Amino acid sequence: MRLKLRKAAIPAGIITVRPKPGSRTRALVSFSGRTEEAAIGRSGITARKREGDGATPIAAMRLIGGYVRQDRVTQPPTALPLRFTPEKLLWCDEPRHALYNRPVHAPFKPSHEKMRRDDGLYDVCLVMDWNLRSRKRYGGSAIFFHLAKPGYPPTEGCVAVSLPAIKRLLRFMRRGTVVRVVR
Template identity: 40%
Template sequence: MKAEDIVVTAQGARFMGRVFPCSVGRGGIVAAADKREGDGATPEGEHRLIGMLYNPARMARPADWALPVSHADGWSDDSTDPAYNQMVRRPSGFGHERLWRADPLYDLIVLTDWNWPEGEPGRGSAIFVHTWRRPRFPTAGCVALARADLLWIAPRIKHQTRLIIRR
């Protein structure tokens, strides 16, 4: 592990010498081999950070490599979709999450390489790092932090930064 890695346990996230409270999936942290679509679990392991998305109506670009989302953007969570675990355009004939939301959860999203780029059906779609609903409130499998903490972390992420999830 390196200082630029984000290390997550059920107790919190450590990054660049600081510790941040965070939330993980309602199913807890599970072995990556046991992760399944819809289980609400966060898969342990070392995950590359592959992108950053943000809502331009609610914030300035958090990093020079972050991409804006629009009302038409979604993320496929339907294992029958040929674009499973990929960003998709809405409307879509398959199940997906809206990336432009009325609430602030996805105002800033850090994308990981969980089950990507070739999503294996049923292994679970995206594991994002995003803003939490409220302190320590469980997610559907993602890692969530306070908005202020995520905004502090985002511009400090480097190409080599990994999300390391441990039980």
Template identity: 40%
Template sequence: MILTPTGLRFHGRKLPCSIGKGGVKADKREGDGATPAGIHKIVGMYYRPDRIRALQDWATPIGNMDLWSDASGDQQYNLHVRRPYDKSHEVLRRSDPLYDLILVTDYNWPNAVAGKGSAIFIHQWRRPGWPTEGCIAFQRDHLRWIAERIEPGTRVIVPEAMSD
């Protein structure tokens, strides 16, 4: 997969997507809203079993207790955690559909550097063109199409200077 200014190229298709409101940055920082430049790998897939079926046998269901730590100074920073967790975090089981299907990248994972950014996922977008907080987001059917064709280790290339 390679990100371009007009979408993500994958398996001969170019799929429209949204990136972080801070653009693409090589020097990603927690909270800057940027999508990190680099070559990242898919290391996990989470899904809401009450809303969609597992698209791969290695996908993990999202339960009520599932969170993702974005607490920069914590030892669990940028890792999957479970309730109770009293530090800053993302709730994986959301009321909206954004995290019904999540592809986890290895950006700043698993040995995270404090402040370099967390929860860099590939997920469903709010609507076309609506920026993310640093993730890459797709319309629902395109995200599912990607998820059905990837495997752990699939590369996501995010160039600092993008070209088609």
């Protein structure tokens, strides 16, 4: 089911993610004159992203859209295309499978991420164009912009912020907004 979007007259813009000084797994996310705290991959950032390495890729990744758990979060205003997260939505992270780094639906036996997580991390989950349009096997999958756990523990390679921060960010975001991870 597609959500009705509030149109905003905003440019695509750039969101910059840079490591927080003194921390390998925390970052600062800057956009539209604001800075927010974030968690990044357990292995820090890398220019050589590989499946399962736990690193956040150094890259400029366009936002494509995302998912919202309507049973847990009120959909914030945004021009970014968002959909309600279907019950059986999964994300294939098996590099040898034809649907690698693509959304799939349960039942699905190959390795995958569950998109309706019990821990709430994907209650708001934004899809970035990392290894999507021109997929490379073992190039990394499911690199999302999502919610952080309290205390900002490391992710598996995603960028994660608090719920209030993602609501502020969503006002700024639209399809084509670039999330730029830098050193």
